[in-house]
Every structure is written in C-alpha cells, then in structure tokens.
Amino acid sequence: MTSRLPEGAPSWRGWIADHALCEPPALDGEGRFDRAAWLAELGTADALVCLLGDRVDAEVLAAAPRLRVVANYAVGYDNVDVAAATARGVVVANTPDVLTEATADFTWALLLACARRLGEGERLVRDGAWHGWTPTLLLGAELAGATLGIVGLGRIGRAVARRAAAFGMAVIAADTRGVPADVDGVRGCTLDELWARADVISLHCPLTPATRGLIDAATLGRMRPGAIVINTARGGCIDEAALADALHAGRLGGAGLDVFAAEPAIHPRLLTAPRTILAPHLGSATTRTRVAMAELCISAVRDVLAGREPANQVRVRA
C-alpha cells in the first residue's frame, strides 16, 4: 500500500474504514484469499498492512525485497515471523492499547453468556421449544464469591480483572513466565494453583511456543468440575479436541471461545459441544477500536517510510 492518501479520499479514517482494511489483499476467482497472488503483489511493496490471518513468514519477506515495514492489524503478532523480518531490516508494528477495553468487554460478554447459559436459552426460544417458566430451567452459575483465574496479566488481562470487582469475584492470575506480582487486588499464583482454584479461567496470553496447547487434557483434568473456560486470546493456546472431550463429558461448566486454532475452521466436536458459546473472533470488533487500530497501522507505515521509529514497534521476544 502507499502512505499517500488516495485521491478524493477525505481522510485516512474514512478511507480505511470504507475501503482499505475490509478487503483481503488478493482474491481468487471465487473471492477467497489467494496467497500466490498476494506474494506476486508484494514484489513492489514498501509497506505491508496485514491481518492476523495473514502468515508473514520468510517466504513472504523474500517475495517483498523492498519491504520496510509490516504493520499488523492486531495486537497479537504470532502470525508474523518477527525474527525473520528483523533480520532483513523490516520493522514490525502492532496495535496495542486501543483494543484493550473492547476485548475486555467481549471477554465478559462470553463469560456471562456461559455462566448464565444464554446461548442455550436463546436457541430454546428461537426453536419454539420453550414451554414456560419452570424452577429448574437452564440453571447457571453465580459469579459473586467465585474465583476468576486470568492467564496472562497484561493490558487486556488487567482490564478483565478490573471488571471482576463489580461482580464480586476474587481474581487470581498466572503466567507461563512465572508468578505475576500482586496488583490492584489480583493475586499472582502458579498455573497449577490457577487450574485447581479458578471457577472461571480466562486466557489473555500471546500465542508462543510456551502457551501453545496450554489448556490440554492434563490441565483440563486439574480444573474444578464445572469450571468455565474463556478464550479471547488465540485458539492455539487450547488443545481443542481435549476441550471438546471435556465439554462433551460434562466435566466443565462451559466454554466461551472467540478464537480458534485454524480460523475460520472450527473443530467439529466444538460445534456440537454443550454449554459452549462460539464467536467469530469479535474481541476487538467495535467501530471505534477497529478505526483506532487502522490509524495505528497507518501511523506505523508513515513513521517507518519517513525514517522514524513507530510507536508500537514489536521486537523479537526474549
């Protein structure tokens, strides 16, 4: 893409919202993303604004010899080979902060929907299968006094924790990199303690080799019966087959999933799993947030092409 405003476009904000980032970069005859066509287009690109589903690896970088910046339209950047980009002198940037509150809100939307079985209730009503109020219809879990376990106490994890106070929940947090420091009423603990104590477990960690498959048959087996699992981070953090098994076996109180290992494909046993809310990666999907994310990408492109360091440069993880 170019760093100049297209002719006739009133502002970057309008241009991005109306045209640019809603379109996949290269489509085949049936409207599907065509990686080969995309690679061919990259030959002349100085800057790349990519979506979280675009794998920016050594092949892409080799196809783009002029490339100076990759602006990832997401805070998570597991789709970008940052080491390979850095080795070629290509700057990588992402979109932190602007999506924190929207993603935390959506985490709570999933959490509440799971705890109170909203998905099942909605289906019952729409299917014409609701025959009136009864004392035991779709009984759920109460949150007051329950414990929320947050994995990954970064910006989004802390925003999710802040909302928990209003629901009277105790909050504990753990990380694959060690026990987080206690902060703002959140108690740091080990992952083992978190699996064993939390009534609701919410993932807010990046997808890294250490977090891939973090929730698997073993960790699911350590969770409290009836625990609820929420994932608005990355699908690869969960072994989806193991989660589906636990849900089908009735060992969990539910799962709220916004992200999947091979989006947009969904593990078939998750599609039929009870007490499961599935969403199409909507965590940051508010107009304000998505426009702010686009503006951060454009700023990063402009900065790098003008020889400046972008505000949200991503570095190789230590």
Ligand code: DGY
């Ligand atoms: C991200 O930014 O990483 C989210 O998953 C999408 O907004």
